[in-house]
Amino acid sequence: MTVTENVTAPAAPLPPLAARTRSIGGSPVRDILAVTARPEVINFAGGLPAPVLFDAEGIAAAYRAVLTEEPARALQYSTTEGEPALRAALAARTTARGLDTDPDDLLVTTGSQQALSLLATALIEPGDTVLVEDPCYLAALQAFGFAGARVVAVPGDEHGIDPVALEELVVRERPKLLYTVPTFSNPTGRTLPADRRAAVAEIAGRRGVWIVEDDPYGELRFEGERVPWIASYDGARDRTVLLGSFSKVMAPGLRLGWLRAPAELRRACAVAKQAADLHTPTVNQLAAARYLADRDLDAHVTRVAAAYGARRDAMLAGLADALPAGSAWTRPEGGMFVWARLPEGYDTTALLPEVVRHRVAYVPGAPFHAGEPDRATLRLCFVTQTPDEIAEGLRRLGEGLRAASERS
Structure with missing residues (x-):
């Protein structure tokens, strides 16, 4: 009787992923948020609306109404x-x-x-x-x-x-x-x-x-x-x-x-x-439509914008002390972001790890450029934190930038 040895052939390699997946990287903002998600970090990196300003009760009421009155349609x-x-x-x-x-x-x-x-x-x-x-x-x-x-x-x-x-x-x-x-x-x-x-x-x-x-x-x-x-x-x-x-x-x-x-x-x-x-x-669309019918979204936005305006003012008030002499920044009339540029020779990507050690974060400006990046730039989101938290975050930012400069 002949015994045939069962030898497992090596697995053939799988076809490669599409070239587009190899040429486009992930989001640096998402990567930074993952690293800085610790609650002790004051995070100016994300473009995140302030959750305390959500009309959670109004949105919940809209969902309840939709799911109570037309559940078959909402879930279809x-x-x-x-x-x-x-x-x-x-x-x-x-x-x-x-x-x-x-x-x-x-x-x-x-x-x-x-x-x-x-x-x-x-x-x-x-x-x-x-x-x-x-x-x-x-x-x-x-x-x-x-x-x-x-x-x-x-x-x-x-x-x-x-x-x-x-x-x-x-x-x-x-x-x-x-x-x-x-x-x-x-x-x-x-x-x-x-x-x-x-x-x-x-x-x-x-x-x-x-x-x-x-x-x-x-x-x-x-x-x-x-x-x-x-x-x-x-x-x-x-x-x-x-x-x-x-x-x-x-x-x-x-x-x-x-x-x-x-x-x-x-x-x-x-x-x-x-x-x-x-x-x-469907349920999200119907809830939003119900919210617009039952609530005053414009009045809600007015309240949110007023709060964001105070937060922008808090950030603008503290930037001169936080950033190195010779820095410049925008003064937006609305929205969520301030864009800053440090003096020549600064690299905000290289500086970020030291800044994060001081329990604050921003987004380096380089990834936002389609062409040659300006490595001295950074983006700061001012809407997520309160004015007091913004002031503390800018104090930490200043400490982190000074510490990084002393190391270099």
């Missing part, structure tokens, strides 16, 4: 475009703020971050050029990079995008789209003035470029006058996608955003959404 599948009641409410709010909008102009998304992903899927072929402001919202850089875009930064100044530089790049690079957060930008907090918005709209209309106008912070104004959306200017009406979100004015955990877009692009985004998640959770 819904249409990809979004619940009609919510789209009607969003259209009314958008129209009231100066941009005539019909419910059918809107697509509800699972947070406005999904809207960026859907637009990248619907618009971008690998190798297409996308223009962004400099510096730029980090997760937008990720979304466009993941789609295979070539991302090019548009030069600007303390007021935002330079229209002259924009037109030069449009002529030279032939981009598919321009992405911008023109009101209380992330990360800088700056707001693009009305005359520049008109110029951007005119360039897009004359040169044939899509505009993606991201507006998650626009309602959080605590001083100054509101500036019209780029989407409201004549040259841009047929080529601007306006993104909105409840994350900063109601609660981020709802994951409710929306996009307003011309019909053909909106339909393409709806098809992309069908492939991604079919639809945004």
Whole structure:
């Protein structure tokens, strides 16, 4: 009898992951938040709304009403475009703020971050050029990079995008789209003035470029006058996608955003959404619609903005003592962020570990740049902590920066 030895063959290697997953890294902000999640750390790193200001009771009441009165509908599948009641409410709010909008102009998304992903899927072929402001919202850089875009930064100044530089790049690079957060930008907090918005709209209309106008912070104004959306200017009406979100004015955990877009692009985004998640959770949409019907969201936002304004003031009051001599920073009229630049020779990425040892954190500015990074920059979120906590955090920040300088 012959005994055959059973030898296990070595396992063959698996096919590799898609190249796009290897070329795009994770979020430095998320990585920093994971490292600094200890309760003793005063964290200026995250773009997190203040949880004590959530209208938790009002949101809970909206969910109770929906689940009591129409549970079968709330827990069922819904249409990809979004619940009609919510789209009607969003259209009314958008129209009231100066941009005539019909419910059918809107697509509800699972947070406005999904809207960026859907637009990248619907618009971008690998190798297409996308223009962004400099510096730029980090997760937008990720979304466009993941789609295979070539991302090019548009030069600007303390007021935002330079229209002259924009037109030069449009002529030279032939981009598919321009992405911008023109009101209380992330990360800088700056707001693009009305005359520049008109110029951007005119360039897009004359040169044939899509505009993606991201507006998650626009309602959080605590001083100054509101500036019209780029989407409201004549040259841009047929080529601007306006993104909105409840994350900063109601609660981020709802994951409710929306996009307003011309019909053909909106339909393409709806098809992309069908492939991604079919639809945004029905119960969340119905609860948000019920909240808008039963509560005064504008009054709530006014209260939140007043609190954020006091927190911004606390941060601005302490920066001169916290940062090295020769530093400069923005003075936002709203939103959530202050952008600071330390003197030449400072590297905020290298300084961060020493600062965290002093139980405070910020986000280094380098990841927000599509081109050559400015390593002396950093972003500070001023809304999550109270004014007293901000003062203490800035005291720790100053100690950490001085300690790091002494070590070098």
